Amino acid sequence: MRETIIHSWHITIRQMRNLMRQPWYVVITLVQPIIWLLLFGGLFKSIASVPGFHAKSYIDFLTPGIVIMSALFSNGWSGMGVIDDMDRGVMDRFLVTPVSRGAIITGRLAQQGVVTIVQSVIIIFLAWLVGAHFPGGIIGVLVLILSAMILGGSISSLSIALALLLRKEESVIAASNLILLPLTFLSSAFMQENLIPHWIRIAAGFNPVDWAVNTGRQAITASVNPAYVSLHGLLLVLFVIICGWLATRAFRSYQRSV
């Protein structure tokens, strides 16, 4: 266990270092959510005056949606790095060493987690600058970031699992494109639950993105409903456990095929 943690740490450092060496990638990862926030915030501003819309302003409502959406997208591509490692022989080089097998996955997840935190903090800060309110206080904001990280970890694990099974960049890109946008829009990320069509509301009930949005959005309101937050949070935690398990299964199948 101690070894796994130390190895994960080394792998995380390697991942972070390689990431920082691609400054354009870093800039785009950080700028994209800002564009989403300002674009959607401006485009749908008048939603706040629709009858039945509860939030004070649309930006208040939108911010947690953008935080979760950004976490979803930046983690949705973590499998690409795994494919690169497999193609370049780095994966096999790791597997020949006594490195804890789990650390190869958790090291990556940890690095993605750091990206999610930085991204979320920037979005929240910018939203605050343009007038968003966070009546739930610092704890509410922390819960929002935490739910973004848990969702991010799940999606990262799924992406890694997909990469280990498909082993082709093109296939992983296609699969991610197919999944990520519908997951975002089949949720209450951009629209209050009572204002979206019935069938989407039903679908959203089964959508982890919606669980994360609801957990985070509820946590930053003035009157937090702890039962609501814990229920959705619990679903998220179950989801991340299942995804992590799938990733380790996929890893074993990769090892068997070598």
Place this chain on the structure above:
Amino acid sequence: MKSITNALDMPNEYAIVVQNLVKVYQDKIRALDGISFSVKSGTIFGLLGPNGAGKSTTVKILTTLSRPTSGEAGVVGLDVVRYPDKVRESIGCVAQKSGVDREATGRENLTLQGQLYGMKGSELTHRVDELLDRFGLSDAANRITRTYSGGMQRKLDVAMGLVHRPQVLFLDEPTTGLDPKARSDLWNEIENLVNDEHITILLTTHYLEEADRLAERLAIVDRGRIVVEGTPDELKSELHGDAIHIELSESQSDGTIENLFNQVSKVRDVVIEGRLVHARADHGASSVPALLNVLDAEGIKVASVTVARPSLDDVYLRYTGHAYHHEEKNEVLK
């Protein structure tokens, strides 16, 4: 060959013992068809054969990456299937495909590799410096490896395989794709390794020259089986006499050549490949006139004749029935 029923009982003098290894992939490809060999500690053992012969598969099993379908393999006295973790501690591996992280510097690559083996602090720093120095990479240590030449990257690969001072090093086609200068540099490094660090090396290669130069013993692998094993000299001396290669103007495949050549005394091992005829004779130079005479009598035109001392090329030809250089050419075309 020595027969050892249980890899765990292998005597200390052997660093690697392979018994009847079979590997069948999911797609039913039989990559290994019962390979057996043993490698003495502190020596270089070469597995020689064309691509697809099963060399890399053997290395993957011995380095715990892949599991055998049947058979046994032991490295430093440990069964690779039962004790993969312990085996990993004592081996280093330079895979056919470079495992260098191209976005990291040479030093970072070596450091991470050491950390994965549990090395740290000044012990690790010293070892990294020592290896950078040894492979002439000190000046490039802090450069991103994407900017390294093929030869430098390969040296870094070897250095990474050595960082934790393994007892056994696997070199899977270490010089494939290198230019002649880089290749001979790496050969020198490999030779020095065995002398300085008393390490055991399993080398796979499809270069006859490389096996001849480096390996103390070697085994020729063809289609998942070992066709012959011995020291390069033993293998060469098994082929008494010289090799005669005759290139005909047109190919003859109706058996006339074999018949004609067998009439000439002291000529044997006739192998025909298209327009090329290979044969052996105790004294090549004195048999050539007789051979040319019989060919001339039949009106068969000859384009060129060469007589050579036996080489591993001939060993390969003799045991597999096809010439080595052809395999290589085909591979280059791929």
